[in-house]
Amino acid sequence: MSLRQSEHQLAAILQSAVSLYPVDDNSASLQLRSIDTTPPAALHPYEPIAQDGIIAAWEAGKNIHLRGRAESEPGATVTLTFNGESWHSTVNQWGYWNASMPPSVLHGLADGAYSLTLTITDKAGNSTDTQVEFGVYVDKTIKPTLTVDPISGDNAVSVAEGIYGVDVHGSATHMPNNSHVTLTLAGKTYTGSVNGRGEWMATIQEQDLQGLQDGVYSLKVSATDPNGKTTTTHQDVTLITHVSSLPHISFDKVTADNVINKEESQNDLTFSGDLSVVVPGQQLLLCSGDAVYHAQIGSDGHWQVTIPASDVASFIALGEVRVYALDGAGNSTDAMLELNVVTKLPDIYYEINIGGDTTLNQQEAQHDLSFYLEGVRELTINGKNYTPVDGTVTISAADLQALPDGEVSALATRGDEYGNHDTQIIENLFNVAIHQLPTMTLNQPFGDGVLDAVEVNNWHLIQGSSTHLEQGSVVTLTLGDQSYSATVKADGNWSLTILAGQLAPLDDGSYQMKVSAQDKAGNVATATQPVTIDSHEAVASASSEPAGTLLANVSAGSLDHSDQHGDASILRGSETHYNASDSSYTLADHLQQQHPVQTVV
Numbered sequence: 082m083s084l085r086q087s088e089h090q091l092a093a094i095l096q097s098a099v100s101l102y103p104v105d106d107n108s109a110s111l112q113l114r115s116i117d118t119t120p121p122a123a124l125h126p127y128e129p130i131a132q133d134g135i136i137a138a139w140e141a142g143k144n145i146h147l148r149g150r151a152e153s154e155p156g157a158t159v160t161l162t163f164n165g166e167s168w169h170s171t172v173n174q175w176g177y178w179n180a181s182m183p184p185s186v187l188h189g190l191a192d193g194a195y196s197l198t199l200t201i202t203d204k205a206g207n208s209t210d211t212q213v214e215f216g217v218y219v220d221k222t223i224k225p226t227l228t229v230d231p232i233s234g235d236n237a238v239s240v241a242e243g244i245y246g247v248d249v250h251g252s253a254t255h256m257p258n259n260s261h262v263t264l265t266l267a268g269k270t271y272t273g274s275v276n277g278r279g280e281w282m283a284t285i286q287e288q289d290l291q292g293l294q295d296g297v298y299s300l301k302v303s304a305t306d307p308n309g310k311t312t313t314t315h316q317d318v319t320l321i322t323h324v325s326s327l328p329h330i331s332f333d334k335v336t337a338d339n340v341i342n343k344e345e346s347q348n349d350l351t352f353s354g355d356l357s358v359v360v361p362g363q364q365l366l367l368c369s370g371d372a373v374y375h376a377q378i379g380s381d382g383h384w385q386v387t388i389p390a391s392d393v394a395s396f397i398a399l400g401e402v403r404v405y406a407l408d409g410a411g412n413s414t415d416a417m418l419e420l421n422v423v424t425k426l427p428d429i430y431y432e433i434n435i436g437g438d439t440t441l442n443q444q445e446a447q448h449d450l451s452f453y454l455e456g457v458r459e460l461t462i463n464g465k466n467y468t469p470v471d472g473t474v475t476i477s478a479a480d481l482q483a484l485p486d487g488e489v490s491a492l493a494t495r496g497d498e499y500g501n502h503d504t505q506i507i508e509n510l511f512n513v514a515i516h517q518l519p520t521m522t523l524n525q526p527f528g529d530g531v532l533d534a535v536e537v538n539n540w541h542l543i544q545g546s547s548t549h550l551e552q553g554s555v556v557t558l559t560l561g562d563q564s565y566s567a568t569v570k571a572d573g574n575w576s577l578t579i580l581a582g583q584l585a586p587l588d589d590g591s592y593q594m595k596v597s598a599q600d601k602a603g604n605v606a607t608a609t610q611p612v613t614i615d616s617h618e619a620v621a622s623a624s625s626e627p628a629g630t631l632l633a634n635v636s637a638g639s640l641d642h643s644d645q646h647g648d649a650s651i652l653r654g655s656e657t658h659y660n661a662s663d664s665s666y667t668l669a670d671h672l673q674q675q676h677p678v679q680t681v682v
Contacts, residue, residue: 083246083385083596088184092487095206100245100263105139106447108175109610114300115202116205116459117203117205117207118205118473120203120204120207120209121151121152121154121155121157121201121203121206121207121208121209122151122209123154123200123201123209123210123211124149124151124159124178124199124201124209124211125149125211126148126149126199126213127148127149127150128148129215129255130145130146130147130197130213130214130215132143132255133382133598134214134215134216134255134258134259135213135216135217135218135260136187136209136216136217136218136219137219137307137308137571138219138221138229138307138308139219139234139308140186140219141187141219143184144181144182144183145181145182145184145186146177146179146180146181146601147161147180147181147199147213148177148178148180148377149178149180149599150175150176150177150178151172151176151178151201152176152200153176153177154172154176154203155173155174155176155357156171156172156174156204157171157172157178157201157203157204158170158171158201158202159171159172159178159180159199159200159201160173160180160198160199160200160202160374160528161180161181161182161197161199161202162198162200163182163186163195163197163198163606164186164190164199166182166186167541167667168180168181170182171443172201172243172359175248179199180207183198187217187219188385190217190219190490191217191218191220192218192220192223192255192292193215193216193217193219194214194215194217194257194258194277194533195214195215195216195217196210196212196215197212197213198210198212198213198214199211199212199213200211201670202310211337212279212641215317216257216258218255218257218306218307219308220670221308221310223254223255223306223310224306224310224312225253225254225255225304225305225306225310225311225643226253226255226312227251227253227262227302227303227312227313227314228251228252228253228254228314229249229250229251229300229305229314230249230250230251230252230300230315231540232247232249232300232316232318233410234246234316234614235410235411236316236318236319236575237318237319237320237321237362237409237411238290238318238320238321238325238408238410239321239333239408239410239411239412240321240322240323240326240327240410240412241324241412242410242411242627243287243290243291243311243317243320243322244565245286245287246284246285246286246289246290246302247284247285247290248282248283249271249273249282249283249284249285249302250280250281250282250597251266251273251281251282251302251568252279252280252281253275253280253281254279254306255306255310256275256279256281256304256306257275257294257306258275258276258277259272259274259275259276260274260275260304260307261275261320261374262274262275262281262283262302262303262304262305262589263303263304263306264283264285264301264302264304265300265301265303266285266293266301266304266318267293267298267595268287268298271283271284271285271620272476280659281304286553289523290320290322290378290431291322291323293320293322293613294323295320295322295326295360296319296320296360296361296362296449297317297318297319297320297361297409298309298317298319298320298448299316299317299318300315300317300318301313301314301315301317302314302315302316303560306671310648313638316572317681319361319362319409319410320410320521321360321408321409321410321412322410325358326358326360326364326408326412327358327406327414328356328357328358328359328360328382328414329354329357329409329414330354330356330404330414330415330416331356331357332352332354332404332416332418333352333355335350335351335352335356335418335420338499339422340422340423341397341421341422341424341500342406342423342499342500342501343397343424343425343501344493344500345500346393346394346397346422346537347373347390347391347393348390348393349387349388349389349393349587350387350388350390350393350397351385351386351387351398352367352385352386352388352402352418352668353383353384353386353389354383354384354385354404354569355381355382355383355384355599356378356382356383356384356406357382358382359378359380359382360408360409361408361409362407362408362409362410362411363378363406363407363408363409364376364378364406364407364408365378365384365386365405365406365407366404366405367386367388367402367403367404368385368400368402368403368404368405369396369397369399369403370391370396370398370582371400372395374386374388374395374403376514376525382419390645390676394422397422400420400422401418401419401420401452402416402418402420403415403416403417403418403419404416405459407573407630407651407681409661412436421544423497423499423501424501425501426456426495426496426497426501426502426503427455427456428456429453429454429455429456429457429493429495429507430455430456431452431453431454431504431507431510432452432453433452433453433510434452434510435450435511436603437602439511439512439668440511440512440513440514440601440603441484441511441512441604442514442515442600442602442603442604443514443515443518443602443604444603445481445602445603446478446482446513446515447478448478448480449475449476449477449481449617450475450476450477450478450481451473451475451476452473452474453472453474454469454472454473454474454496454599455472455481456493457469457493457494457495458495459493459495459498460474460479460491460492460493460507461491461492461494462468462484462489462491462492462510463484463489464482464631465485465487481513481515482515484513484515485513485516486512486513486514486515486516486517488508488510488511488512489509489510489511489512489513490506490507490510491506491510492504492505492507493505493506493507494504501548504542509629512602513600514521514600515604519547519549519550519554519598519600519602519604519606520548520549520604520607520608521545521546521547521550521556521596521597521606521607522545522546522547522608523543523545523594523596523608523609524543524544524610525546525594525610526535526543526594526610526612527541527612530610530611530612530613531612531613531615532612532613532614532615532616533615533616534615534616536616537581537582537584537616538582538585539581540579540580541576541579541583541584542576542577542578542580543558543565543577543579543594544574544576544577545574545575545576545596546573546574546575547569547573547574547575547598547606548573548621549600549606550569550573550598550600550606551569551570551600551601552567552570552571553569554568554598554599554600555568555570555573555598556577556596556597557596557598558569558594558595558596558599559594559595559596559597560584560587560592560612561587561592561614562587562593563583563586563587565577565579565586569598575598583614583641584614584616587614587616588614588617589614589615589616589617590613591609591611591613591614592610592611592613592614593609593611593612593614594611595607595608595609595612598608608624652663
């Protein structure tokens with residue numbers, strides 16, 4: 082309940098009393114007086130206990146005095162309370178007060194910080210307390226101690242950390258609150274203050290740091306306790322606070338030509354360079370991806386580091402190396418080295434065209450062969466070396482004719498200006514087919530090579546053989562202005578049928594029947610037989626015979642076997658083709674499908 086609320090309640094009670102027990106004006110009067118419930122102002126001693134708030138050993142035998150003034154409270158009581166005991170004094174008529182405690186109150190107290198209660202009580206009984214802090218340091222056997230926290234966290238001050246000066250922190254024991262700690266750095270003194278928790282701090286200004294050369298210094302910290310006992314400690318600190326101490330990083334060539342080739346990427350690889358300055362704690366790190374290597378640094382700033390062969394390939398894979406220069410204060414500079422890495426030779430590329438394909442036949446082998454080749458310094462074919470000139474390789478006709486049939490492989494020797502080199506086999510560069518040439522034979526047609534008036538109206542089986550021709554190769558037969566085709570069988574033989582009357586348009590005379598075929602390489606084989614046509618004198622009589630007679634007149638020389646099958650394409654005249662399959666059929670069946678033989682008069 083507040084003081085104002087108490088006054089209001091008291092007034093209400095008194096008013097009720099007057100209402101309940103009225104008195105007339107002549108018999109009595111009731112007077113209300115205000116009650117003092119305001120506490121006095123807190124006391125503020127003129128000075129700390131023992132003048133400095135610290136009771137030292139030499140002061141321990143004296144009374145402990147406090148004095149001050151309470152102007153508005155003459156006659157008030159001042160009470161000192163400490164450690165369960167109290168001592169009283171009175172504010173005099175001029176408002177001054179003086180109180181003291183006997184030295185006996187210190188007996189048995191351990192050195193340290195304490196507080197007593199200073200209470201003022203006015204005549205109305207209102208009181209106000211004040212806490213007075215002080216220290217007791219009476220044990221001369223205790224020596225103070227000092228510790229220094231790591232300066233800037235690592236006992237090193239970098240350029241960034243020194244911009245606004247450096248706070249130095251530490252702790253102290255047996256040192257009162259507000260006692261001093263003295264720091265000395267490079268001959269200059271700085272003062273710190275101990276707080277109630279035994280912690281101290283002092284600041285070294287930025288201008289002082291800039292005035293010191295970068296290097297390692299010894300910081301001296303000392304303090305003296307109330308009994309005159311002094312303690313001192315030292316802390317080494319590295320100062321690198323000048324931008325000029327940050328090194329520039331340079332690089333030497335990684336290799337003689339500053340290009341890492343394949344062979345160099347498979348051996349130990351040394352990186353080196355120089356630092357413009359070297360400061361305490363200097364380090365240099367080479368980094369690529371997750372790999373980190375520490376370089377050796379000489380006193381002259383020259384550095385180098387060797388990457389083992391087993392790690393080189395992965396280390397250079399990114400094509401760059403990041404280098405960091407770190408010093409003892411945590412300053413860092415970095416630089417990037419872009420690597421020139423050429424470990425692969427370009428792919429081999431060639432264009433070769435031999436008559437529309439990549440197979441060399443006998444006719445093509447009579448001429449030099451030139452083709453385009455890229456990415457090869459020297460090409461070895463059949464034991465002979467060829468050097469491309471402006472990307473073109475030329476093989477002489479003599480060298481071509483010395484090649485064996487089959488696929489031609491070549492040994493390609495490659496290299497570049499960076500020292501990369503290797504050899505590769507080019508399989509199936511081209512094919513050669515110039516020695517095992519195809520051949521053909523043509524059996525004498527018409528039995529005796531003569532086609533008379535009777536035979537012209539008969540079927541004729543033309544056949545022969547071949548070598549080095551694949552099954553299915555096309556055989557072309559020409560006689561005069563007529564041509565026919567067949568295919569080679571698995572055994573190399575071939576045959577075709579000329580239908581009755583097909584040769585009737587040919588004039589009488591001497592001819593050459595020719596057959597030809599070519600292999601896949603384009604090598605051509607031919608065979609010829611002389612043929613005499615003598616069919617027109619008896620054409621009229623022959624044409625008047627019925628079909629049955631024609632069937633009976635198939636010459637025995639034309640059909641060697643009654644069950645022989647043939648494949649043939651027959652040109653009737655010069656335009657119409659007739660195809661004969663290899664299936665079984667009779668001559669009569671076939672004739673019934675053909676146009677009737679025309680009688681030539």
